[in-house]
Amino acid sequence: MSPVSEDVRDGRLLRGLRSRRTIVRHAVDTASLEGLDGLSFGRLATDLDVGKSSIQTLFATKEKLQLAVIEAAREAFEEAVVRPALAEPRGAERLRALVERWLAYAEQPLFPGGCFWAANLPEFDSRPGPVRDMLAGQQRAWRERIAAELRHSHGAGTTAGLDADLTAFQIDAVLTAANTAMRLGDDAAAAKVRRVLDSLLAPASGGG
């Protein structure tokens, strides 16, 4: 083949990647508002003014589209919440940075419906399959990240006696509840999270 035809093919490939990204990005927003079940090839085609058959060609099945959307949400979350916090020293400081970034992510928000997992896990938690597995795996990874920072701050002696996994479960639970509260118009939701975090990071005094 001539270099020219390769250029043409590359151009098509690149446009294909770009349009795939555009579709997935729009689908993430839709899923954050109306759930992953709200996604359909037909609706995306109408929203984005492209042919339904080209979307179908790109993703093959609704489940594959949902999995692509979940992965894209994870990447956006990593970019907005996790990566900036990695600049902080490990332990309590990084944990506080993660929580502050998370609050900004839920408040601003990155996705129009707020936290992507809070919106979608309840919809799929009773429905076994790859979509549920991927959502649950990402939630687990997030909790493990919190627990790792707690263990680090524990090692530094600031949070003696803390069960890192249980505390991570609690912090994640409070973040998720705050996300719902924000959607319902509770202006004090972020302040509640900060107070809970303070109480959990305060030096333990005695039993438990």
Next chain:
Amino acid sequence: MSPVSEDVRDGRLLRGLRSRRTIVRHAVDTASLEGLDGLSFGRLATDLDVGKSSIQTLFATKEKLQLAVIEAAREAFEEAVVRPALAEPRGAERLRALVERWLAYAEQPLFPGGCFWAANLPEFDSRPGPVRDMLAGQQRAWRERIAAELRHSHGAGTTAGLDADLTAFQIDAVLTAANTAMRLGDDAAAAKVRRVLDSLLAPASGGG
């Protein structure tokens, strides 16, 4: 009118009430699994093998059906979780009874999809309207019930220094997270809740 025709009318009314209850009860189960959005007159008619038009006559609009379902879920929750706990003395004991009843309600479960509010609030929290208002109001009432028992136990001197509203927010958040964890097959979810409750009810020791 003759007494006979009154009997006939009463019979119809009674059958109407019974079928309304049957439909709503089935709709609660559907909504706990697939969300209030998953409800439709057509689907209920197929599931229950009745005419779509009779369901439509009973509820008029999908929104009215959703509101009837939310109210029925609240009644079932009161019956299963709240009423039995009222036998316990006010304060920490009643709070523990509420939490134990709640864990049984999420584990057994009363609704096939687990906690009705955990399944439906995330779906509607970004969508203003009567459905969201009713779901949010019921969540608020549940948290206020928890806070009231905390204040009572506070008054008894067992949980000095506790902010009842913040602690109620935390307890509700952990219950909701445990509900999701149970749906995902986490056998330790109930134990986590009990440990968090113990730590929150433990006598405060100093600052915060």
